[in-house]
Amino acid sequence: FSFRAVVDGQPVANAVADAGPANTVYVSFILNVHDWVFPEDSVATLSKIIDLHEQYRQPVDIYLTDAVVQIYVAQAPALINRLKTSPYVSISLHVRPPVPYYSGFDWAGLSTLSGDALGAKLLAYEEHKVDLATGETTADEGGYEYMKKLFGYPPYVVGLSAGATPVERALAAVYRAKGAKFTLVHNDVGTAWGVVRNGLFMRPETVEVKVYERKTEVDFATEI
Numbered sequence: 001f002s003f004r005a006v007v008d009g010q011p012v013a014n015a016v017a018d019a020g021p022a023n024t025v026y027v028s029f030i031l032n033v034h035d036w037v038f039p040e041d042s043v044a045t046l047s048k049i050i051d052l053h054e055q056y057r058q059p060v061d062i063y064l065t066d067a068v069v070q071i072y073v074a075q076a077p078a079l080i081n082r083l084k085t086s087p088y089v090s091i092s093l094h095v096r097p098p099v100p101y102y103s104g105f106d107w108a109g110l111s112t113l114s115g116d117a118l119g120a121k122l123l124a125y126e127e128h129k130v131d132l133a134t135g136e137t138t139a140d141e142g143g144y145e146y147m148k149k150l151f152g153y154p155p156y157v158v159g160l161s162a163g164a165t166p167v168e169r170a171l172a173a174v175y176r177a178k179g180a181k182f183t184l185v186h187n188d189v190g191t192a193w194g195v196v197r198n199g200l201f202m203r204p205e206t207v208e209v210k211v212y213e214r215k216t217e218v219d220f221a222t223e224i
Helices: 012-019 039-055 066-075 077-085 115-125 143-151 166-178 217-223
Strands: 030-033 060-064 089-094 128-130 137-141 157-159 200-202
Touching (some): 039 060, 060 066, 143 166, 166 200
Parallel strands (some): 030 060
């Protein structure tokens, strides 16, 4: 899911081909989706994005949360089919509250657990649907296992978002056992091919370029 950037229909790599492969530009298109508040808008936006990537034949790695997938299954089966069948789409997983292993959101006291107790708790979240009001697991299927069955392959990348903690290491073990291959960490120095963290390859990333960046009052005050 890394490939040459294309501008106006021409690969950027062509402009630097004479300079050697070290100067070749590679780009990964990554889309994070976790909008379960306005599902109709989410479905419409994601459908347009898939249209664009199919039109220009450019791969896109779409990161979905379990909560969003559950809503798409119920309300937008046609979109689910496109996510499953488009040759330019691959599915990965990331997490958001109310799951307790989101960074800084350990409302369930996961940090007080260890060993089998911690592993069992995390496994339950990755095999069951989460009640978005309480954050607790339900009896319904959900999590990574649900997405794996739905899309027909293990989501390639998992965004652990738990920090360098025992929880992250235990969660990585759950994902590895289910078939995940990569994880990721954004940093200022980038990540090269072949780097491993908690038994998972790190997604290569030299420079992260975001289409938009959320601004807060603190950010604006700092800039001013």
